[in-house]
Amino acid sequence: MSDSVRMVAREENGVVSMKLVISHPNESGARKDEQGNLVPAHFLKTGIVQLNGAHLFDLQFGPSVSKDPFLQFRFNGKKGDVLNVTFTDSKNVRFSSEIVVL
Amino acid sequence: METRCFIYLIIVILYACPLVAGLYYIHSNHNKPMERRQFLASCILLGGFLLARPGKLFAEWMDKYFQQVPIQDAFRNALGTADIAKTDKLTITAPPVASDGSSVPVEINSAIKCERIYLFVEKNLTPLVFVCNLQANAQPWLALNIKMKESSSLHAVIWDGRQYLMSSVHVNVLAQAC
Numbered sequence: 001m002s003d004s005v006r007m008v009a010r011e012e013n014g015v016v017s018m019k020l021v022i023s024h025p026n027e028s029g030a031r032k033d034e035q036g037n038l039v040p041a042h043f044l045k046t047g048i049v050q051l052n053g054a055h056l057f058d059l060q061f062g063p064s065v066s067k068d069p070f071l072q073f074r075f076n077g078k079k080g081d082v083l084n085v086t087f088t089d090s091k092n093v094r095f096s097s098e099i100v101v102l
Numbered sequence: 103m104e105t106r107c108f109i110y111l112i113i114v115i116l117y118a119c120p121l122v123a124g125l126y127y128i129h130s131n132h133n134k135p136m137e138r139r140q141f142l143a144s145c146i147l148l149g150g151f152l153l154a155r156p157g158k159l160f161a162e163w164m165d166k167y168f169q170q171v172p173i174q175d176a177f178r179n180a181l182g183t184a185d186i187a188k189t190d191k192l193t194i195t196a197p198p199v200a201s202d203g204s205s206v207p208v209e210i211n212s213a214i215k216c217e218r219i220y221l222f223v224e225k226n227l228t229p230l231v232f233v234c235n236l237q238a239n240a241q242p243w244l245a246l247n248i249k250m251k252e253s254s255s256l257h258a259v260i261w262d263g264r265q266y267l268m269s270s271v272h273v274n275v276l277a278q279a280c
Contacts, residue, residue, distance in 0.1 A: 015241065028249065030227050045163045051239060058235040062168040062228045064249045066205040072245035 005097035009083050016077040016101050018049075021070050022087060024095070028063035043090055044069060050084040051077060077101055121147065167230050173257075176222060176229035181266055186259060189214070192269040194258045203250040203275040212242035214267070216260040219244060225254035250275045 007020035022044065029041025047059040056075055079101055086096040124147045128140050167180045177184040195209040210219060219242065221231040231248050242260070253274045260267050 028228070030251075055237045056240050057237070060163050060167065060233045062230045062232065064223055064226045064228055064231045066247040066249050070207075070247045072209075074241040074243040076239040076241065 005085060005087070005095050007083070007085065007097060007099055009077075009099060009101045011077060011079045011081075011101050014076055014078070016075055016081070018073045018075070018083065019070070020072075020085060020097075021068060022095055023068055024089065026063075026065055026067045026069060030063070041090060044087050044095075045090050047071075047085065047087045049073060050086075051075065052082050053084070164233075167233060168228050170227045171229070173222060173224045173229045177259075180220060180230055180233065181259065181261075183266070186266045186268040189267040189269055192258055192260055192267060194256055194269055194271045196256060196271055196273050198272070199274045199276065200250065201276050203252070203277055205247045206250050206273060206275070207245065207247050208256060209245040210243070210258045212260050214242070214260065214262050216242050216262045218261040220259040220261075221248070222257040222259065223248065223250055223254055224257065226251050 004023040005020060006023075007018065009016050009018040024044055025042055026044060027039045027042045029038065029043075031039050033039055041063060043063045044061050044065065047057070047061065048055065049057040049059075057073060061069075081101040082098060083101060084096070084098045086094060088094050125144055128143050128147070164180075167176075169176070169179060171179065174184045177186065191213040193211045193213075195211070196206060200206045208221065210221065212219070217236055219232075219234045219236065222229045223231055226249070232246070234244060236242060250273060253272070255270050255272050257268055257270045
C-alpha cells in the first residue's frame with residue numbers, strides 16, 4: 001500500500017522539513033451519511049517515523065485528524081538520510097513508505 | 103487485535119527455536135557435569151538472544167487516552183492531571199476563523215525542548231487529537247490538519263521531562279464537521 005503514502009523531505013541548514021499525505025478516509029465514527037446512518041469508524045491509529053532505522057517520532061492518533069491526513073515534521077538531519085514511515089489504521093492495515101532526504 | 107497477537111506469537115516462536123536448539127546442543131553431553139566452557143557458552147547465547155530482541159514494532163495505541171469524555175477528563179486520562187501550567191514558549195498557529203471544520207490546519211511550535219506533544223480540541227467528542235513522542239533528533243515542531251466539530255479552544259500540551267506545559271488558542275468554525 002505504499003502508493004497511499006506520499007512524502008517529501010528537504011534539508012536546509014541541517015534541518016529537514018518533511019511533509020507527508022496519507023490517502024485515507026479517516027472516518028471518526030461520528031459522521032452520518034446522506035441517509036442519516038453513522039459511517040463506521042476507520043481512522044489512523046499509530047504512526048512511526050524512522051531516520052536511518054532509529055525512531056524519530058512515535059505517534060498515536062485519535063479520530064479527529066482530517067481526511068487524507070497531511071502531516072509535517074522537522075528534525076535534524078542531512079541529505080541522503082533514509083526516512084521510513086509506517087502507519088497503522090483501526091482495521092490493522094499498514095501503510096508504509098521510504099524516501100531519501102533531498 | 104488478533105492479527106497483532108498472531109504476529110507476536112510468530113516472533114516468539116522464531117526467537118525461541120534457535121535459542122532452545124543452541125542450549126540443547128551445548129548441553130547435549132548429559133552424563134558429564136557441566137563444564138565451565140559449556141556454562142560460558144550458554145551464558146553468551148542467552149545474553150545474545152536477550153539483546154537481539156526485536157525492537158518495538160508498533161506504537162501501542164492507548165484506548166484510555168482517546169475516550170469520548172469532557173476535556174477535563176481527557177486531560178486526566180492522558181496526562182494524569184488537569185492542572186497544567188500555561189506557557190508562552192509554546193505557540194499554536196491556527197486560523198482564527200475556519201470556514202470548514204473538516205480540515206483545519208494547525209501548527210505547533212515549542213521553544214522548549216520536549217519529549218512529548220499532545221493536542222486537544224476542547225469540544226470534539228474525542229478531545230485528544232494526537233500524542234507524539236519525540237526522539238533525539240526530532241524538532242519540537244509539528245503541523246497537521248484536524249477535524250473540528252464546532253468552534254472551540256485548541257490546547258497544546260508538552261512534556262519537557264519534568265512538567266506539563268500548556269498553550270491554547272480559539273478557533274471559530276463556520277461549517278461544522280466531525
